[in-house]
Amino acid sequence: MASAATIDFEGFAKSHAFLLVSAGIPPSLHRRLFEKLSSETFDGGHFFSIEPCEGGRQRRLVLSSESLPKESDVFLVDHAWTFRLSDAPKQVGQSVSH
Numbered sequence: 001m002a003s004a005a006t007i008d009f010e011g012f013a014k015s016h017a018f019l020l021v022s023a024g025i026p027p028s029l030h031r032r033l034f035e036k037l038s039s040e041t042f043d044g045g046h047f048f049s050i051e052p053c054e055g056g057r058q059r060r061l062v063l064s065s066e067s068l069p070k071e072s073d074v075f076l077v078d079h080a081w082t083f084r085l086s087d088a089p090k091q092v093g094q095s096v097s098h
Contacts (some may be wrong), residue, residue: 029074036076040044044075050082 007073012034013020035041049064059082083091 012037025074026071028071033074036074042076042078044077047073047075078079 007015009031013030020027020033025033034042047063047065047068048061050059051062052058053060081091
């Protein structure tokens with residue numbers, strides 16, 4: 001959360017209350033989300049991995065840790081475009097036309 005103003009957890013929870021509820025993030029994870037956003041912690045790689053499927057044409061996210069109890073953590077996802085070089089022009093064309 002790079003910004004000129006520093007916000008504390010209470011301010012974060014108050015100003016983002018509607019978004020937190022609409023996203024379905026349990027109240028027990030609000031502070032954890034605030035901490036990860038504040039420190040830009042992208043630790044999903046410790047819990048998940050990406051593996052090919054559909055004959056290598058697609059990828060899926062799979063749990064790679066021993067366990068991850070329901071509602072025990074929240075993860076920030078940095079978006080990335082993964083592609084095969086030969087498929088890139090078609091994918092860009094589809095993206096632009098939608």
